[in-house]
Amino acid sequence: MRYEAPDTIKAAVGLLSKAKGTSRILAGGTDLLVQMRSGMIEPDLVVDIKSIPGMREIVAEKGGYRIGAAVSGAELEEHGKVGKMWPGVVEATNLIGSTQIQGRATMVGNLCNASPAADSVPAMIAAGATARVVGPKRTRDVPVEDIAKAPGKTSLAKGEFVASIFLPKAPARTGSAYLRFIPRTEMDIAVVGAGIALTVNAKGVITAAKVSLGAVAARALVVDACAKAIIGSSLDDEALDRLAAAASAAAKPISDKRGTVDFRIKVAGVLARRAAVIAYDRARG
Amino acid sequence: MPLDANTPDLRTEFKSVGTRPNRPDGVDKVTGRARFGADFALPGQLTGLILRSPHAHAKIKSIDTSAAEALPGVKAVITYKDIPEQEGCDKDVLVNIMARGTALYDGHAVAAVAAVDASVARKALKLIKVDYKVLKHVTDVDEAMKPDAPVLHPGRFDPVDFSTLENAAHVSGKEERKTATPAHSNIAGRYVFGHGDPDKGFKQADVIVEHEFKTEATHQGYIEPHACTASVSSDGMAELWVCTQGPFMVRDVCASLLGMDVSRLRVTPSEIGGGFGGKTTVFIEPVALALSRKAGKPVKVVMSRSEVFRATGPTSSASMWVKIGAKKDGTFVAADAVLKYQGGAFPGSPVEMGAMCAFACYDLKNVRIVGYDVVTNRPKQAAYRAPGAPMSAFAVEGVIGEIADKLGMDAIDIRLKNAAKEGTVSSYGPTFGPVGLVETLEAAKAHKNYKVKLGKNQGRGVASGFWFNFAGNTCVSINLNVDGTLALALGTVDIGGSRASMCLMAAEELGISYEDVRAVIADTSSLGYNDISEGSRVTFSSGLATIKAVRDLKVRMCGRAAKIWGIPEDAVKWENGAAHPAGSNAGNFPPLSIKEIAAQASATGGPLAGHYEINAEGAGPSFATHVCDVEVDPDTGAMKVLRYLVVQDAGKAIHPSYVEGQFQGGAVQGIGWVLNEEYFYGKDGTLQNAGFLDYRVPVCSDVPMIDTVIVEVPNPGHPYGVRGVGETSIVPPLACVANAVSSAIGVRARTLPMSPPRVLAALEGVAASKA
Amino acid sequence: MSAVHVSTNINGDDVEFVCRPDESLLDVLRDRLGMTGSKEGCGTGDCGACSVELDGRLVCSCLVMGAEVGGHKIETIEGMAQGDKLHPLQQKFLEHAALQCGICTPGFLVAARNLLERNNDPTETEVRYWLAGNLCRCTGYDKIVRAVLDTAKDMRKSAAKSSAKKPAAKKKAAPKKTAKKGARHAA
CATH class of the missing domain: 1.10.150.120 ([2Fe-2S]-binding domain)
Known part of the structure; x- marks a missing residue:
């Protein structure tokens, strides 16, 4: 195994493109080192991207924010402004692991680990985030929901990696939230996660919404039926019931050590409803 | 509390005992200097790693180690062939440390390597080729008792014809009993306790409650993985540094397994990073020794966390049936139980102790408990804090909670009505001496937590618990240093602050200051045999031996004073840290302090030391009552523990802070057991959650402060009245939390863990039945 | 496996070491530098026994590669007391x-x-x-x-x-x- 810490994207892409065998990106390392330790993967090359300029930065762009691939959850939180615009995304990212994990873990890592239970992913999807993918051929911006394909599998080609996440400018009167269910109060992987972003008009009627569910399918789901259930409403009880029913209907989970099918289906609805209430209150200020 | 007249030396007034000084090993532990199992290193040491079975049950057709042996940097590869069976060794332990022909559980050791570093050792493990033939497996206790279950040890355990036995319907299903009895079974033992006639007793009952219960296996979850460093010389002299609760046990067992004279093996215990019973046997120690013997170099073996979960000694899972009958006034008239515990791949589940503890809190005229010890394709269980007792208490205390509800009685009052007290003939045989259950119940009832008003979806639970407490073989030496300070050598590993307690008792007995005594845990060559630190025996047994060793030293010091003064030895007494003439007619001499006696030791006959060796008895049980408040989220089944109170009898709290610490730690382990901890097996019989991510021990934000009340009903078997306190605290929480949940939302959990999916499913079941 | 040479600062002292890329910072601290105060309870970031500060940030040293700490500042338990004065x-x-x-x-x-x-x-x-x-x-x-x-x-x-x-x-x-x-x- 080889460790490299290039200082340009080009050099990193070059290393990854030429590498034989398994290669992995190191940013926060909170998934990578666990997988190496368990023998799940044995990379021949590890490319540490933290020396590349911009990777640890958050910059304002077109009214939104571009977040470097190596920005940790703690750094994201301390930034303040991102959390003000997209509280759901920042809260979701801050739910990943302990204080110690927050010191290292990144949104991009959470995304590219391609776990269906990744906390930040439904929140990013709901916010309409895009991932900037750099690679040997071209740089492309990809909706976050198109990165993970299946557990542990991404749509990235050889030589490609995600260099940043872009969170667009939130429209006026937009609120976002992410809630997850875990058996303990901390330190668990989501049994179910629900991310939502919604926009209301001056009268409090929902004009736009995006809802994403985690841990109920092979990858985070975008549930249009959930959005439809509440658009045009003032999030009254009937709208919430429709939302919960749509979330439960969309959930196609499995039973495993973390939860059962029935539990995940039921709680997907409960969390979608609760997250919507928070997002709605935030949207109305 | 009246004291036994035969114990005139029972002290009731104390200077040092009952204070809360800083522990002697504290500074090393807060600075990172304390050396735990994995912190030892020897020059030239190799790294040892163990290859483990990926199958729950498989015939090992062949093991090819040649490629691993050929890898540069590999110094030894061993299989069972390198640990030949020795006459008189414990065969189950031998097979458990290294599979012989059959892998009996996921994680069972199959081979081991020693190499120059971890990287080479890992490569070498991958080069070992094991040809397995996968066999049918069984991990559930009820399944394992069925006639058609895969048999783990063909030819070893006779079949059981349940139809002739008590409560057969609760042992195995009716269908199974119709089938022909098989040639062999997985039932390794059967235990029966009780007295009176339960069948007659139930006829007097106004209310009878009976239910079946299941608990999943849990792990002690000590934060320090097993670790040891072994060094075997070519002349057969061996040293082992190891984290263990029982260095003498490790020495004797390893010597027996490896065919060594006990004198050849010296075991030095490290600081121990938690044990809770899980470090009372051997796993890696004989393997490390065998590797070192073959490699001719020191070998260090440290388990990974995943190995700890897969291949050490979790506790049993249990399937139980409990029936209790009561009169309208709450008096219990009969109790009956069947307990089935699986103990992993070998006999030895704690079902016997679970059976003895089940009804021990209550004064019962008609009681019967039948326990079955069953083998399954799981790691061989080891002790876990009050082994066997939390499960049976979960069932019994749950049934009592339901009876109280049915009778409209207060949960503490019904227990007070039936509580065991001095003179009660216990359900397992002996008659209790002075015990403190009633006192714990009264203190719990008087506590402010019992009066807090509860809100919506909140509930309160109560449960009591019992643990025998062990005593056993103990040997202590106390040496007087030249300056009058003392070196106290103990043979019981300090798992929870016992050195502080021993120093307090020695200081108390001598009338000197706590700081003047330094306690060390001796290696196995420096002290006589000591039993394992288990069964809450240390503060009792080593405390007793410390006090008696000090008394021995005091006699010798008085003798030296007598010599100096030229008066008879029996004319000298010891008081306040000095020898005094026993009375005015003994002579008028100024007292000789311990420092003065120490300074003159050489001139008066040589070094001064006190010793005491005993196979102690009279440990005195400890009872507890817990009260817990919970809040349940009815939409998700999530539970929050709002308040938790532990009231327990300590006899005499030597260092109250560490007594409270035992209460609090046991309670939180119990909370973990009831809420989220479980061994989760896949269909293939492999463990699915072998890590702290998915084996969910409580984290700091999961629990509230744990309130404690120390009750002190002195134990006449100890000079200061001490009772062990380490274990009882884990007995009540399972039922206590379950009873609280029942009070909050009307759902009675009878299967543990009460994880949110189970609670939610139960809630929906209740809702459906109401609809 | 090519070893990496690393210059770093631990508890205020400049330290140099060589490690394999598969070694965690915890492995380096314990096995190469003899600083055994940080403990390995799990090796997967789930127990916190190996907690150290990396540039003032609390991290699990088992989830940091030894190879990546060059030029950074590490604080461990060994640096907590000042001489004989406990924190x-x-x-x-x-x-x-x-x-x-x-x-x-x-x-x-x-x-x-x-x-x-x-x-x-x-x-x-x-x-x-x-x-x-x-x-x-x-x-x-x-x-x-x-x-x-x-x-x-x-x-x-x-x-x-x-x-x-x-x-x-x-x-x-x-x-x-x-x-x-x-x-x-x-x-």
Whole structure:
């Protein structure tokens, strides 16, 4: 195994493109080192991207924010402004692991680990985030929901990696939230996660919404039926019931050590409803 | 509390005992200097790693180690062939440390390597080729008792014809009993306790409650993985540094397994990073020794966390049936139980102790408990804090909670009505001496937590618990240093602050200051045999031996004073840290302090030391009552523990802070057991959650402060009245939390863990039945 | 496997070492540098016994590669006491009996110090969530939380004393990941 810490994207892409065998990106390392330790993967090359300029930065762009691939959850939180615009995304990212994990873990890592239970992913999807993918051929911006394909599998080609996440400018009167269910109060992987972003008009009627569910399918789901259930409403009880029913209907989970099918289906609805209430209150200020 | 007249030396007034000084090993532990199992290193040491079975049950057709042996940097590869069976060794332990022909559980050791570093050792493990033939497996206790279950040890355990036995319907299903009895079974033992006639007793009952219960296996979850460093010389002299609760046990067992004279093996215990019973046997120690013997170099073996979960000694899972009958006034008239515990791949589940503890809190005229010890394709269980007792208490205390509800009685009052007290003939045989259950119940009832008003979806639970407490073989030496300070050598590993307690008792007995005594845990060559630190025996047994060793030293010091003064030895007494003439007619001499006696030791006959060796008895049980408040989220089944109170009898709290610490730690382990901890097996019989991510021990934000009340009903078997306190605290929480949940939302959990999916499913079941 | 040469700073001292890329910072500290105060309880970031500070940030050293710490600053338990003077948290852990076996203690101390450097007036809930990545199996956490709260109280007292003489030290960003997580289920 080889460790490299290039200082340009080009050099990193070059290393990854030429590498034989398994290669992995190191940013926060909170998934990578666990997988190496368990023998799940044995990379021949590890490319540490933290020396590349911009990777640890958050910059304002077109009214939104571009977040470097190596920005940790703690750094994201301390930034303040991102959390003000997209509280759901920042809260979701801050739910990943302990204080110690927050010191290292990144949104991009959470995304590219391609776990269906990744906390930040439904929140990013709901916010309409895009991932900037750099690679040997071209740089492309990809909706976050198109990165993970299946557990542990991404749509990235050889030589490609995600260099940043872009969170667009939130429209006026937009609120976002992410809630997850875990058996303990901390330190668990989501049994179910629900991310939502919604926009209301001056009268409090929902004009736009995006809802994403985690841990109920092979990858985070975008549930249009959930959005439809509440658009045009003032999030009254009937709208919430429709939302919960749509979330439960969309959930196609499995039973495993973390939860059962029935539990995940039921709680997907409960969390979608609760997250919507928070997002709605935030949207109305 | 009246004291036994035969114990005139029972002290009731104390200077040092009952204070809360800083522990002697504290500074090393807060600075990172304390050396735990994995912190030892020897020059030239190799790294040892163990290859483990990926199958729950498989015939090992062949093991090819040649490629691993050929890898540069590999110094030894061993299989069972390198640990030949020795006459008189414990065969189950031998097979458990290294599979012989059959892998009996996921994680069972199959081979081991020693190499120059971890990287080479890992490569070498991958080069070992094991040809397995996968066999049918069984991990559930009820399944394992069925006639058609895969048999783990063909030819070893006779079949059981349940139809002739008590409560057969609760042992195995009716269908199974119709089938022909098989040639062999997985039932390794059967235990029966009780007295009176339960069948007659139930006829007097106004209310009878009976239910079946299941608990999943849990792990002690000590934060320090097993670790040891072994060094075997070519002349057969061996040293082992190891984290263990029982260095003498490790020495004797390893010597027996490896065919060594006990004198050849010296075991030095490290600081121990938690044990809770899980470090009372051997796993890696004989393997490390065998590797070192073959490699001719020191070998260090440290388990990974995943190995700890897969291949050490979790506790049993249990399937139980409990029936209790009561009169309208709450008096219990009969109790009956069947307990089935699986103990992993070998006999030895704690079902016997679970059976003895089940009804021990209550004064019962008609009681019967039948326990079955069953083998399954799981790691061989080891002790876990009050082994066997939390499960049976979960069932019994749950049934009592339901009876109280049915009778409209207060949960503490019904227990007070039936509580065991001095003179009660216990359900397992002996008659209790002075015990403190009633006192714990009264203190719990008087506590402010019992009066807090509860809100919506909140509930309160109560449960009591019992643990025998062990005593056993103990040997202590106390040496007087030249300056009058003392070196106290103990043979019981300090798992929870016992050195502080021993120093307090020695200081108390001598009338000197706590700081003047330094306690060390001796290696196995420096002290006589000591039993394992288990069964809450240390503060009792080593405390007793410390006090008696000090008394021995005091006699010798008085003798030296007598010599100096030229008066008879029996004319000298010891008081306040000095020898005094026993009375005015003994002579008028100024007292000789311990420092003065120490300074003159050489001139008066040589070094001064006190010793005491005993196979102690009279440990005195400890009872507890817990009260817990919970809040349940009815939409998700999530539970929050709002308040938790532990009231327990300590006899005499030597260092109250560490007594409270035992209460609090046991309670939180119990909370973990009831809420989220479980061994989760896949269909293939492999463990699915072998890590702290998915084996969910409580984290700091999961629990509230744990309130404690120390009750002190002195134990006449100890000079200061001490009772062990380490274990009882884990007995009540399972039922206590379950009873609280029942009070909050009307759902009675009878299967543990009460994880949110189970609670939610139960809630929906209740809702459906109401609809 | 090609070894990596690393120059770093640990507890204020410049340190150089060579390690394989598959070695974690924890492996390096323990096995190459003899600093065994940081403990391995899990190797997967789930127990916190290996907690250290990396450039002032609390991390699990088992989830940091040894190879990547060149040019960074590391603080471990070994650097917590100044000479023979214990850090106030170390002293309070002793006084409150906030340790039993002691294996988790270094990690708790490093994590708690990191908290109090950011926020010397945490609530009990904030302390519990901040320390949720540090497992303790002996104490039930009660005495640990009390020791941290008591240390914070003393720190505020001495800060108040010194601020009477000079302008108040500016508080670092307070940890916010607390109350909102506690309220999650009630949301």
